Amino acid sequence: MIQWLEPRQFATEADRSAMANPAVIEPFGAPRSLPRMLFDFAILTACITPNHPDLPVLDFGAGSGWITEFLGRMGKQVVAFDIHGDLESCLRMRIAADQRLASHQIGFEHGDGHQMPFDDRSFSNLLCYDTLHHMHSYPKVFEEFFRILAPGGRAIFVEPGAKHSKSADTIAFLKQQKAHDPSWIERDVVLEExxxxxxxxxxxxxxxxxxxxxxxxxxxxxxxxxxFRNALPSFSKTMARKKFCDRLANVNYNERVIFYTDRQL
Structure with missing residues (x-):
């Protein structure tokens, strides 16, 4: 017979409130696709370089702090960075709601990605999830990435692709966002650029x-x-593989792009 665990008893009303807060339960219960977010996080972490294990990882554009939380669960020392003022409260609620997190491993800082308040060579890795395309100046941001990464460090990105700004969903979302934040932008991320x-x-x-x-x-x-795998070369097999590769190439250019860049040793 299945035995169900007793509901967790939260000590305070604040704890109960945290568990119902969309900014704290993300990515679970998020309006975005949960499979996509977990998939993307797995790829981000698979790309992390082991260089400089004594230095923290930067969660650039941390949002609700879910990536910061997950990195903390992995035992990483991590700094959440975002421009919005609710970052600290999101992180504190996440820590309060999950006793597996060691609060001393998690830091935060507010600021603009074009001029970050960090010392040179401060981070081993930088994770940028769906944030770069909101930046007004890519060159200034990448100059900052170079400055704050230690030699041998890595900046890792999951971003929308080359046709992002022209999609109907993006146009509708941008109109909605600009109603309460006129500075909000949605840019394309073109790999060659x-x-x-x-x-x-x-x-x-x-x-x-x-x-x-x-x-x-x-x-x-x-x-x-x-x-598909084993048949002798044939026209149908060649066309099937071409279709598969064309689809993969299109998705990973026009729709979403995953990439990293290093600061050399």
Whole structure:
């Protein structure tokens, strides 16, 4: 017989409130796709360089702090950085709601990504999730990335792609956001442009990490997959593989891009 655990008893009303706060339960219960967010987080962390384990990781554009929380669960020392004023309260509620988090490993700072309040060479890695495309000046931001990363450090990105600003969803969302924040922008992230900007800032060229879109997975039954993998060269097999590769290439350029750039040792 299944035995269900007793509901957790929270000590204070603040704890109970935190568990119902959308800014604290994200990514679970978030309006965005949970599979996509967890998939993206896995890729971000898979790209983290082990260089400088004594230095913290920067969660650039931390938002509600969910990536900061997850990195903290991994045992990372992490600093959440965002321009919005609710960052500290989000982090404190997350720490209060999850006893697995060591609060001394989590820091925060408010500010503008174009001029960050950090010392030179302060971070081992920088994670940027759906934030770069809101920046007004890519060159200034990448100059800051170069400055605050230690030699051998890495900046890792998951961003919308080259056609982001032109999509109907983005146009509608931008109109909604500008109603209460006129400075809000939605930009495209074009790999060739970012590659050149990163190089000019002193970083390496981009390393692209192509991945399927987790909301639109390509699937095969076992027979079709065996034929796709093992059949002798044929026109139909060649066309199937071309279609698969074309789709992967399109997703990882126009729709969403995953990449990183390093500060060389």
């Amino acid at each position: 970012i590659d050149e900007i990163a190089r000019q800032a002193g970083l390496t060229g981009l390393t692209v990490v192509p991945m399927p879109h987790p909301d639109r997975l390509v699937t095969f039954n076992i027979k079709a997959w065996g034929q």
